[in-house]
Amino acid sequence: xxxxxxxxxxxxxxxxxxxxxxxxxxxxxxxxxxxxxxxxxxxxxxxxxxxxxxxxxxxxxxxxxxxxxxxxxxxxxxxxxxxxxxxxxxxxxxxxxxxxxxxxxxxxxxxxxxxxxxxxxxxxxxxxxxxxxxxxxxxxxxxxxxxxxxxxxxxxxxxxxxxxxxxxxxxxxxxxxxxxxxxxxxxxxxxxxxxxxxxxxxxxxxxxxxxxxxxxxxxxxxxxxxxxxxxxxxxxxxxxxxxxxxxxxxxxxxxxxxxxxxxxxxxxxxxxxxxxxxxxxxxxxxxxxxxxxxxxxxxxxxxxxxxxxxx
Numbered sequence: 001x002x003x004x005x006x007x008x009x010x011x012x013x014x015x016x017x018x019x020x021x022x023x024x025x026x027x028x029x030x031x032x033x034x035x036x037x038x039x040x041x042x043x044x045x046x047x048x049x050x051x052x053x054x055x056x057x058x059x060x061x062x063x064x065x066x067x068x069x070x071x072x073x074x075x076x077x078x079x080x081x082x083x084x085x086x087x088x089x090x091x092x093x094x095x096x097x098x099x100x101x102x103x104x105x106x107x108x109x110x111x112x113x114x115x116x117x118x119x120x121x122x123x124x125x126x127x128x129x130x131x132x133x134x135x136x137x138x139x140x141x142x143x144x145x146x147x148x149x150x151x152x153x154x155x156x157x158x159x160x161x162x163x164x165x166x167x168x169x170x171x172x173x174x175x176x177x178x179x180x181x182x183x184x185x186x187x188x189x190x191x192x193x194x195x196x197x198x199x200x201x202x203x204x205x206x207x208x209x210x211x212x213x214x215x216x217x218x219x220x221x222x223x224x225x226x227x228x229x230x231x232x233x234x235x236x237x238x239x240x241x242x243x244x245x246x247x248x249x250x251x252x253x254x255x256x257x258x259x260x261x262x263x264x265x266x267x268x269x270x271x272x273x274x275x276x277x278x279x280x281x282x283x284x285x286x287x288x289x290x291x292x293x294x295x296x297x298x299x300x301x302x303x304x305x306x307x308x309x310x311x
């Protein structure tokens with residue numbers, strides 16, 4: 001990352017973190033309703049934007065490969081990247097590209113995908129239409145967090161959603177209309193779960209167990225509480241917890257060699273070189289209650305690719 005990009009990234013994180021801290025304080029004081037006027041304006045903007053696309057008043061670009069978006073309508077983690085990873089693996093016999101956002105942020109999801117999917121093409125950038133135009137030779141394009149990216153035509157929309165909040169940002173967590181239709185809807189922790197595949201150190205050596213370990217943990221993800229529960233379920237005793245905002249770069253100076261340190265795979269990809277005893281959990285999606293729905297999704301994608309090839 002260049003110095004200029006690093007400065008822009010740091011400035012963006014500082015502003016966002018201050019805003020999140022302010023919002024969290026208002027929630028604690030039961031004053032979050034002060035965001036209601038801004039939430040109303042946001043909802044109007046979302047409605048107007050979707051109306052323009054629905055009426056073809058804003059241009060939607062279609063490309064040769066089949067395009068599948070994986071996204072949500074709320075701000076926060078619904079496990080889009082692990083789901084995208086599982087989908088790419090299930091279709092690894094096809095040529096697959098994954099388009100991820102840039103927006104000046106740390107592209108930790110893209111780095112994680114590149115590590116886990118060496119056979120796929122991982123592309124990062126603000127303009128995903130332009131990115132899609134440069135990769136016309138693949139069978140399938142997956143849009144990670146692509147439900148709101150309507151400039152690019154999607155053949156299949158996959159929505160990952162929990163129980164919908166009542167309010168739009170910044171009063172609540174809605175970032176898009178919950179009434180928008182998707183081809184497939186999956187509910188995290190119901191239709192699929194995340195399970196620990198392996199525990200690794202920074203040299204990629206597998207650790208058989210952390211049962212009985214006393215550990216420090218840190219994470220910079222939306223669902224830090226779930227990560228803590230996962231570590232505890234593995235039999236480790238957590239001595240110290242440090243939570244950062246999503247996409248924030250952890251400050252390793254806050255840690256020492258006294259105890260093993262655990263983090264997520266999404267965190268470890270953005271760490272600088274260190275000799276700290278850091279270990280991370282490699283997770284994978286496990287289809288729980290709805291294997292048939294998953295099979296239908298795979299079959300639909302395969303059918304769409306085959307039909308596109310015959311045109």
